[in-house]
Amino acid sequence: MALIIPPGWREVAVTGAAQREIDTLAVLAEALPDDYAVYHGVHWTRVQQGVSVFGDIDFIIVAPDGRILIIEQKSGFLAESAQGLVKQVQGKARNVATELTEAVQTLILRFAKGGGTLAVEYLLYCPDYHLKDPASAGLDPARIVDASRRQQFAAIVREILPLGLPDAKQHEAVERFLRNILELIPDASAMIGSAGEMVTRLSGGLATWARQLEFSPFRLRVVGTAGSGKTQLALAEVHAAIERGERPLYVCYNRPLADHVRQLVPPAGRVTTFHTLCDSLMRENGKVPDYSDPGIWQRIEHALQFDPLPPDWQFDVLVVDEGQDFSDAWRDAVLRLLKPDGRAIWLEDPLQNLYGRAPAGLEGWVTLHADANYRSPRQVVELLRGLAAASGTITAIDAASPFLGADIEIFSYPDGDTAQMLEQTKHAITRCLQAGFTRPDIALISYHGRERSALLGLDRIGPHTLKSFTGQYDWFGSPLMREGELLVESVYRFKGQSAPAVIFTEIDFDALDERVFRKLFVGLTRAKLKLVLVVSESARRSLAAD
Structure with a gap:
């Protein structure tokens, strides 16, 4: 079975053309040997306009x-014109042959900048359309697989890219080149406790923009x-610094976020919360913080501001995440x-400033x-736009996710009725399970903190055991968690994270x-695919007034 990059594709809930691509991935995974790799979701786009710059490639297979073999998949209806094969995308006619040719040339030229030569083959795959005149498509008919040859697709792929003698040096160079283009970076928004590491790439987005900027000193907000x-x-910044042999420091406010990011960063990168950093400096200077002292937080903050710094407390790269929580x-x-x-x-994100700083x-x-x-389903963003207007909040949010999302479900309970709130929460869990999500895919997020929440202190809800923070830490400073099937967190602690179903x-x-x-903004934007709200009657009336 071929290696699929990025992984996790079998668990993605998609429809339409995206589902057709997932089907193709399944065929390629099964048909190709273990030493082949299939990169998918390769798109070079301008995020602001959503317009193709160099073309888009659906699959890159590396022998x-x-x-390499690049495969462009065109699902649905196509038009055969005098200019060649045409696909209508968002009301615009796009010449398939031109896009595919540009994509091949772009890959060859980019690879050549590094001093190498890239051997590229191509294939156009149209699983839903029968070409009337393949010769008029503007491509070699032998490199087009339409609906009439769909059953031979895997065999044709193997014929174009046969298994040859391994070339470890060239293979490593190609793999490094593709991973650089794809910007494959661990996604820290993956749900804490998830067994697998989620991997994502921003399509010409924030990581690419920010890292192309040049100014001195480099101070980017x-x-x-x-x-x-x-x-x-x-x-991306932390990994790049480590590759350069530099020392990076990542600092955030939220402990769960820091704990998870730490799992995604090599030991050479330091990941910490602000207050853990304060504590560490005091201890390195021979002082042990006394957390029974009511003024301890001010004392450790003062230490980081003014105490002498040991020689190894100077860093080449500083990343402050959740900057809206910093004074x-x-x-x-x-x-x-x-x-x-x-x-x-x-x-920083001003809309996630829950502490009013x-x-x-x-x-x-x-x-x-x-x-x-890019993360939240478009339905969620549309709801937030309406709520922002109703609350008098000035904001601009662009719904850029490829997923519309399932309908947002809302269950209500009488004001102050904890039993009914828990009952409706159980109902919401059932709805998510019925929709095909497993328990590790689901996160229960409380609108309240630990002091006011009736949910966060529970060991179970109905037949479901709950995994939650006990409020205590072990001797090594790691949070102690109750063991359970479903993760439950407060909206405050779940900032910076997400789950397929929330x-x-x-x-x-x-x-x-x-x-x-x-608070609604933070909670709603944690959902990647499905969102269920459990609200009091008073809150529901306010939401309905939107």
Whole structure:
């Protein structure tokens, strides 16, 4: 079975043309030997306009000797014209042969910039359309597989790209080249506790934009909405610094986010929360923090601001994630740790400011705005736009996900009725399971923190055991979690993460204002595919008034 990059494709819930591509992946995975790799979802696009720049390639197959075959799949109806084979995309006629030829040339030229030569074959796959005149398509008819030859597709692929003698050096160069183009970076938004590591790529998006900028000193502030790729950018910066032999420091506010990012970063990269960083400096300077002291938090923050820094506490790259939760004093404390000629990136989303803190001043920094949400289904973003208007919140969110998403389901319970809230939450879990999601795919998110939540302290809900934070840490500083099948977290702790299916429960408020909208924004944007809301009657009336 061929290696599919990125993995996790069998678990993706898609429809339409995307489902046709998943079907093709299944055929390629089964038909090709183990030493072949199939890269999928290769798109070079301008995110703002969504218009193709160099063409789009659906699959790139790499043989053991480094030769590649690119496959462009055109599902659905095509038009045969005097100019060649044409596909209508968003009302525009696109010449298939021209796109495919440009894509081949683009790959060859990009690879040549590194001093190498790339052997590229191509294939056009039209599984739903019978070509009347293959010779008029503008391509070699032997390199076109239409509906009449669909059953021979796998055999034709093997014929075009036969198994030759392995060439480890060329194969490694091609693999490195493709991974660089694809920007394959671990996605820190994957649900904590998930057994598999989710991998994603931003299609010409935030990670690419930010890393192409040049200025000195490098001080970049990214104001990006949820799902725009801020944490992917952070990981790209950390990995790039390590590859250069430099020392990167990643600092965020939220402990669960730091714990998960730490799993995705090599040991050479330091990942920490702000307060853990404060604690570490005190201990390195011979002071043991006394957490029974009511003023301990101010003391450890003061230490990071003013205490002497050990020699190895200077970093080449500083990434601050969740910058909206940092004060001016915190800003100054972490910037002390950056070398004078170091590289700093500050990532923030004002709509995820749940603590009402004033934004940190970053005068003189270059600012990049990223308003496209690639993660949340378009239905979720449309709902948020309406809620923003109703709450008087000024915001610009672009629905950039390829998924419309399942209908958002809302279950309500009488105000103050905890038993009914739990009953409706159980109902929501059942609905997600019926929709085909497994328990590891589902996250229960409470609108309240630990002090007010009736859900976060439970070991189970109905037949489902719950995995939740106990509020305590072990001797090594790791959070102690209750064992269970379903993850349950507060909206505060689940910032920066996501899950395929999210049940946002215990939503209880009287009036929709900007503070409430921010909590709703954080909770709703955690869902990748399915969203269920469990709300009080008062909250439902406010939502219905939108």
